[in-house]
Amino acid sequence: MAQKASKTPVIRTLTTIAVVLLGLTFFMVSNAAGKKEKHLDDETRQCLRCHAEARYFLKDTVSGDSVIMKMYAELRIDPVNYLKGTHGAFKCTDCHSSDYATVPHPASVKFETDYTCLDCHGGDEAYAAFHFETIDEEYARSVHADSLKENFNCWSCHNPHSYRLNDAKVSITDKVAYDNEMCFNCHGNQVNFEILSGKKLPNLISNHDWLPNQALHFKKVRCIDCHAAQNDSLMVAHLIKPSKEAVRKCVECHSTNSILMSSLYKHSVKEKRNELGFYNGVITNEAYIIGANRNYYLNVASIGMFLLTLLGIIIHSTIRIAKARKNGDK
Amino acid sequence: METNKLYLYPVWVRLWHITNALMCLALILSGVSMQYSNPEFPFIRFDIAVSMHNISGIILSAMYVMFFVGNWSTSNGKHYRIRIRGLLNSLIKQARYYAFGIFKGEKPPFPVSKEMKFNPLQKFTYALTMYFFVPLVFITGWALLFPGMIITNVFGFGGIQITSLLHVTAGFLISLFLIIHIYFCTIGHSPSSNFKSMINGYHEPH
Numbered sequence: 001m002a003q004k005a006s007k008t009p010v011i012r013t014l015t016t017i018a019v020v021l022l023g024l025t026f027f028m029v030s031n032a033a034g035k036k037e038k039h040l041d042d043e044t045r046q047c048l049r050c051h052a053e054a055r056y057f058l059k060d061t062v063s064g065d066s067v068i069m070k071m072y073a074e075l076r077i078d079p080v081n082y083l084k085g086t087h088g089a090f091k092c093t094d095c096h097s098s099d100y101a102t103v104p105h106p107a108s109v110k111f112e113t114d115y116t117c118l119d120c121h122g123g124d125e126a127y128a129a130f131h132f133e134t135i136d137e138e139y140a141r142s143v144h145a146d147s148l149k150e151n152f153n154c155w156s157c158h159n160p161h162s163y164r165l166n167d168a169k170v171s172i173t174d175k176v177a178y179d180n181e182m183c184f185n186c187h188g189n190q191v192n193f194e195i196l197s198g199k200k201l202p203n204l205i206s207n208h209d210w211l212p213n214q215a216l217h218f219k220k221v222r223c224i225d226c227h228a229a230q231n232d233s234l235m236v237a238h239l240i241k242p243s244k245e246a247v248r249k250c251v252e253c254h255s256t257n258s259i260l261m262s263s264l265y266k267h268s269v270k271e272k273r274n275e276l277g278f279y280n281g282v283i284t285n286e287a288y289i290i291g292a293n294r295n296y297y298l299n300v301a302s303i304g305m306f307l308l309t310l311l312g313i314i315i316h317s318t319i320r321i322a323k324a325r326k327n328g329d330k
Numbered sequence: 331m332e333t334n335k336l337y338l339y340p341v342w343v344r345l346w347h348i349t350n351a352l353m354c355l356a357l358i359l360s361g362v363s364m365q366y367s368n369p370e371f372p373f374i375r376f377d378i379a380v381s382m383h384n385i386s387g388i389i390l391s392a393m394y395v396m397f398f399v400g401n402w403s404t405s406n407g408k409h410y411r412i413r414i415r416g417l418l419n420s421l422i423k424q425a426r427y428y429a430f431g432i433f434k435g436e437k438p439p440f441p442v443s444k445e446m447k448f449n450p451l452q453k454f455t456y457a458l459t460m461y462f463f464v465p466l467v468f469i470t471g472w473a474l475l476f477p478g479m480i481i482t483n484v485f486g487f488g489g490i491q492i493t494s495l496l497h498v499t500a501g502f503l504i505s506l507f508l509i510i511h512i513y514f515c516t517i518g519h520s521p522s523s524n525f526k527s528m529i530n531g532y533h534e535p536h
Contacts, residue, residue: 288488
């Protein structure tokens with residue numbers, strides 16, 4: 001009996017720990033699942049039955065006639081990208097008229113006014129870090145606002161059905177590809193460019209012929225790093241300038257004071273040089289820029305070797321000259 | 331006096347040498363300008379420096395092929411062949427001469443002849459430069475000319491970064507070689523005689 005009594009508290013303690021651990025595990029799993037999972041509600045699913053497809057089925061409820069129609073690219077929504085996007089938690093009618101619930105959609109929905117970023121995010125403290133008002137001011141002075149007027153708005157670049165913020169975990173190369181895709185969507189697509197501007201698409205490749213290793217530049221640097229004026233208070237520059245005002249001096253990036261440190265690498269950990277002695281070391285995680293990434297230790301070593309060589313030559317030649325003079329005097 | 335002169339440098343060697351010298355100079359100047367580029371104090375405008383470096387590098391590569399083929403098909407190649415046996419002793423002997431003997435008026439331990447154009451120290455440094463550092467700078471230089479072909483990641487380091495470091499280091503050591511080479515060329519019959527030799531092909535005995 002005495003033995004049984006001494007075992008009971010141990011068993012009780014172990015049981016308590018096991019229950020607490022199980023509870024914690026359950027909480028963590030359900031919490032993680034809750035964070036990851038975004039669900040499409042029934043209403044959105046109903047919209048996506050047509051809008052997620054390349055073709056959709058339409059039936060006239062009066063006559064009973066049916067037809068298979070093409071869903072135009074700009075009206076198609078990828079459900080996966082929608083859920084991954086910043087606005088993925090919204091229902092369609094959070095932003096669009098409830099009249100869209102009627103199929104076929106009535107003509108009145110064509111007159112619906114799109115929300116702008118400021119309609120939801122303007123003056124909201126929760127989004128203060130994004131400085132939406134400053135973005136709006138910068139955009140208003142940009143070449144897009146100036147030349148395209150009301151034909152251009154936030155959504156021309158930022159697709160509200162898929163746009164997402166790239167956090168620090170996203171590699172610079174992926175960030176560049178994602179951001180440049182927004183520009184190439186028009187500047188690399190004749191149809192989209194013409195719809196917006198009514199002009200023929202200039203040849204993006206030949207216009208950048210002056211740029212050495214063009215493909216590598218396009219892969220490693222964002223268009224806006226050269227084509228937009230930087231603003232310290234903004235996460236991403238929005239003042240896109242006319243092409244003739246774009247950065248054309250190589251040295252603006254290819255130097256230790258590289259402008260890329262205040263644009264593309266703005267959010268990366270900054271240090272003048274990293275532990276291996278590379279200036280702007282954060283760039284060397286994914287790229288190498290001649291002139292911007294020289295190494296401090298190699299610099300010191302090379303200058304030291306160079307000076308020692310010169311010193312050696314000066315000493316040797318001085319003794320030679322002195323000896324030659326001495327022999328000449330004799 | 332004319333009979334003492336040795337014809338050591340045939341036309342192709344002299345043409346190769348002068349082109350090499352000019353291209354090396356262009357590469358060093360443009361290379362330093364790119365490496366230490368600064369918008370406030372531009373030495374050579376960056377895009378001009380890039381073009382200058384690329385063109386000079388391509389010409390120098392062609393010159394290296396000429397050098398390699400020339401050395402392989404003529405007797406000039408023998409001057410770059412190093413014999414390991416006794417190498418250290420002869421290197422020390424020549425270095426001692428440059429460090430002390432030359433000031434005492436001693437005769438060079440390895441006088442220039444048709445059979446031995448270079449002293450052991452020259453032979454060693456020329457061979458090391460021409461068969462190691464110059465090929466290294468060419469391979470890395472051509473790779474940097476087509477950076478898309480370079481392996482992206484090598485054990486956690488960027489391929490372009492490693493290639494660039496090797497290129498810059500090899501280029502710097504070649505620059506040091508060039509400076510020392512020019513200085514040692516002043517050691518001859520007269521300070522200018524070795525420079526004249528590379529123009530007329532005749533070496534004046536020291």
